[in-house]
Amino acid sequence: MCLGIPGEIVEILPDQPDLAKVDVSGVRRAINIGLITDDEPRPGDWILIHVGFALSKIDEAEAKATLDFLEGVGQAYADEMEALRESGIE
Structure with missing residues (x-):
């Protein structure tokens, strides 16, 4: 199962404006925001991420509720977080 996971934009990469450093439950990765x-996404915004791409902006309350739900799902969330840890967009 592939999930859309909320993450908070930490910074927009200055040399690659379509990429942002995003924090997802303590894991930081470059995510394509194009x-x-x-x-326009900005630091502090929450986004919904799927396979390394930001699909949409969401508000913080929705992000928190989604993270709480995903953590309750169990193994699917754990698998998605492991895939995120192992991924990387350069």
């Missing part, structure tokens, strides 16, 4: 064109 698909979000209607409302």
Whole structure:
């Protein structure tokens, strides 16, 4: 199962403006934010991430509720977090 996971943008990479450093439950990765064109992502924004791409911006309350739910799902969430830890966009 593939999940969309909330993450908080920590910084937009200055040399690659389509990439942002994003914190997902303590794991930081470069995520492609180029698909979000209607409302420019900024540090502090929450985004929904799937396979290394930000799909949409979400508010912090929705992000927290989604993370709580995903942690309750168990193994699917653990698998997705492991995949995130092992991934990397350069």
